[in-house]
Amino acid sequence: MPDRIYCDQAATSYPKPGTVAEAVFRAVIASSGSAGRSAHRMSLDASRTVFRAREAVASLLGAPDSSRIAFTLNATMALNIALAGWLRPGDHVLATSLEHNSVARPLTALKERLGVEVEIVQADGEGRLDPADFRSRLRKTTRLAVVNHVSNVIGSVSPVRDIRDALEGVPLLVDAAQSAGGIPLAPVNEIADMVAFTGHKGLFGPTGTGGLWVRPGVELAPLVRGGTGSRSEQDRQPDFMPDALEAGTQNTHGLAGLAAGVEFLLEKGVENVLRHERRLTGLFMEGLSAVAGVRMYGPADPERRGALVSVNLDGWSPSDLARELDRHYGIMTRAGLHCAPWAHRTIGTFPAGTVRFSFGWFNTEDEVGRVLAALAELSRSSG
Amino acid sequence: MEGFTTIFVLSSIHHVLSGEKILKAAGAAFDLIPVPKEVNPDCGMAIEAMPGSEVAVLDALTEAGLVIEAVYRREGRRFERLSPETGG
Numbered sequence: 501m502p503d504r505i506y507c508d509q510a511a512t513s514y515p516k517p518g519t520v521a522e523a524v525f526r527a528v529i530a531s532s533g534s535a536g537r538s539a540h541r542m543s544l545d546a547s548r549t550v551f552r553a554r555e556a557v558a559s560l561l562g563a564p565d566s567s568r569i570a571f572t573l574n575a576t577m578a579l580n581i582a583l584a585g586w587l588r589p590g591d592h593v594l595a596t597s598l599e600h601n602s603v604a605r606p607l608t609a610l611k612e613r614l615g616v617e618v619e620i621v622q623a624d625g626e627g628r629l630d631p632a633d634f635r636s637r638l639r640k641t642t643r644l645a646v647v648n649h650v651s652n653v654i655g656s657v658s659p660v661r662d663i664r665d666a667l668e669g670v671p672l673l674v675d676a677a678q679s680a681g682g683i684p685l686a687p688v689n690e691i692a693d694m695v696a697f698t699g700h701k702g703l704f705g706p707t708g709t710g711g712l713w714v715r716p717g718v719e720l721a722p723l724v725r726g727g728t729g730s731r732s733e734q735d736r737q738p739d740f741m742p743d744a745l746e747a748g749t750q751n752t753h754g755l756a757g758l759a760a761g762v763e764f765l766l767e768k769g770v771e772n773v774l775r776h777e778r779r780l781t782g783l784f785m786e787g788l789s790a791v792a793g794v795r796m797y798g799p800a801d802p803e804r805r806g807a808l809v810s811v812n813l814d815g816w817s818p819s820d821l822a823r824e825l826d827r828h829y830g831i832m833t834r835a836g837l838h839c840a841p842w843a844h845r846t847i848g849t850f851p852a853g854t855v856r857f858s859f860g861w862f863n864t865e866d867e868v869g870r871v872l873a874a875l876a877e878l879s880r881s882s883g
Numbered sequence: 884m885e886g887f888t889t890i891f892v893l894s895s896i897h898h899v900l901s902g903e904k905i906l907k908a909a910g911a912a913f914d915l916i917p918v919p920k921e922v923n924p925d926c927g928m929a930i931e932a933m934p935g936s937e938v939a940v941l942d943a944l945t946e947a948g949l950v951i952e953a954v955y956r957r958e959g960r961r962f963e964r965l966s967p968e969t970g971g
Contacts, residue, residue, distance in 0.1 A: 536896035539917030539928055547928075551900040567897050730895040733924045743895045 504830045505867045510652055510678060510808045510858035511834050512700045512707060517764040520704055520757045527756035535752045536729035546752045553709075553759035554742070560703070560762055560770070561695065561713055562686025570745035571711045571755060575677035576602035578696035578712035581745055582673050583610060583646070585720030586694075591643040592617040594670075596629055596658070597846045598651040601839045603675060607646075617641070623846050626799050627656025631666035642670050650678035650806035653843035653854070654798035655781075657683060657806060660691045671718060677701065678806050682777055682860075684770050693718050699754070702773075702860070704761030709754040712745065720745065773861050777807035780859040780868050784809055787872035793879045797847045797854060808858035810849070813879060818855045821878065825855075829874040833857050889937035890916070890955040890962075891930040891944060892923055899928045902944050909943040912936040921962045922955050931957070 506514045527549055533542030535550045550571070558566035572578045583606045587593060595607055597620050610616040621633045634645055645667055647658050657679070664672045671693035676685060680695075681702020688695055692715070699709030714720060725737045726747030738744055765773065782802035788794050793814030799805050813821055822835035836853040837844050844850040857871065893899050899915065906913050912933035918925050932940035944951060954966040 537926055539926070544915065544928065547896045547900060551897060554897070555904075567901070728895070729927050730925060732926055738895070740894050742897055 505870060506832050507857045507859065507871060508832045508834050509860035510856060513702065513704055513860050515862055516704050517761060519760040519764055523760035524706060524753055524757040527753045535750050549752055549756045550750055553755040556759045556762035557711060559766055561688040563688050563713055567741045568716060569711050569713050570742045571750055573708050574710040575675065575696045575698035578710055579603055579675060580606050581712055581720065581723045582694045582696060583607060584723050586644055587616050589614045590641060592619065592639050592641040593643065594619050594621055594634055594637055594645040596647055597622045598627060598648045598843045599646065600648060600652055603646050604842055625847055627651050627654035629658050631659060631662040634663050635666040638668060638670060644671055644673060646673045648675045650683060651843055652678045653810055653838050653840045654847060655805040655808045656799050657804055664691060681765055682773055682806055688713055689715055699758040703758060704764055705758030706754045708751050709758040776861060777859055778802050780863055781805055781807045781809060783865060783868050784857065791876050791879050808856055810854035810856045812854050818853045821855050824878060825874060831871055831874055886934040887956050887958045888934060889932040890922060890957055891940065891951050892918060892953040893949060894952055896927050898949055899930060902930050902949055905943050905947045906940060911939045911943055913940055919962065
């Protein structure tokens with residue numbers, strides 16, 4: 501069996517820092533009380549674990565008030581909370597042609613069930629979005645814009661700050677599933693009104709962690725209601741953050757790992773992670789340009805990308821290429837539509853999709869070289 | 884414990900732990916306690932200022948912008964609501 505080379509960081513990061521596994525283990529063994537519910541020492545330990553995670557994420561986002569971060573299972577849940585909690589019947593919402601199904605599907609449901617009007621702002625074939633296209637589409641009923649910060653298919657980085665400026669006060673929801681940890685988001689209140697993030701990608705946390713930052717002044721109707729450990733005598737959900745959006749027992753064990761992951765990231769520095777990942781991405785793209793039959797998608801300049809590159813190779817279907825890379829070279833990638841058919845339509849790769857190579861802090865230049873050598877070899881054969 | 888202590892009730896465990904962080908940094912004498920049932924039917928925690936430190940605790944929490952839902956004076960098992968006088 502060949503050595504493993506993990507190039508699927510955009511799906512979930514691997515490996516995690518050792519401190520993440522240790523933190524989860526410690527939480528399971530020694531801190532298994534229910535956070536915010538009881539008043540004994542184990543419950544208090546668990547509450548402190550959740551608080552530590554919230555403070556760590558707030559530091560990463562440059563958010564002065566960590567209570568504005570509600571934890572969720574993932575970015576999808578955060579996006580659903582934001583969309584369902586903000587949009588009302590008859591509202592007009594702008595979304596880009598780069599959105600993941602985590603936005604496309606809830607928006608479609610809101611359109612069908614509530615009559616929300618969804619208008620798509622088209623990106624070009626390299627994933628570029630023009631802020632002027634948002635301004636020209638504003639209506640009196642426009643109540644939200646949703647933008648994928650880094651396309652999980654194309655890798656393009658959206659100009660969220662400029663888009664927000666173009667929105668003339670209409671709130672902006674940023675899907676930071678691919679960008680959090682790899683692209684600086686701080687100070688978050690300068691780039692967005694709401695930010696949805698996942699914990700298990702660039703933040704190095706376990707799966708089952710994520711969250712939604714909500715700017716003070718933006719009040720969302722809860723998607724899920726239930727126990728919070730606060731205002732227990734009342735039948736109505738508390739209206740203050742984070743309890744308003746956090747009904748039910750939290751994933752304390754996962755959040756222990758998320759805290760450790762974000763602390764690792766803060767210690768390394770997001771700028772350093774960005775530099776390392778862009779270097780690997782640049783090397784990969786440079787090498788790919790010398791491989792016969794390769795088609796690369798997205799921005800030609802690595803500085804305009806997150807650390808992922810979608811590729812097709814002549815003579816190979818995406819699924820066959822990914823399988824061959826895994827089986828014979830130990831190279832793990834993701835093939836297909838990446839849960840983002842809108843983005844694949846944007847670059848003309850629907851319905852077959854692409855093979856996506858994505859890199860992270862723990863990938864090395866040597867690994868990139870071995871991936872390129874494998875692709876060069878495969879380009880001389882066919883699937 | 885001699886004399887009285889002062890109990891500060893905040894809206895949630897997150898705000899109590901924010902208060903703990905602030906009060907530790909300020910060097911105030913306090914403890915985290917289960918919310919006494921005489922004060923509130925909630926299942927959470929409250930901040931109890933030790934005798935003589937109630938003003939320092941109040942100042943630190945207020946300066947940090949934390950919303951204090953209620954303040955009680957406690958002597959043994961007797962609780963006197965200081966603020967707000969009604970409601971809350």
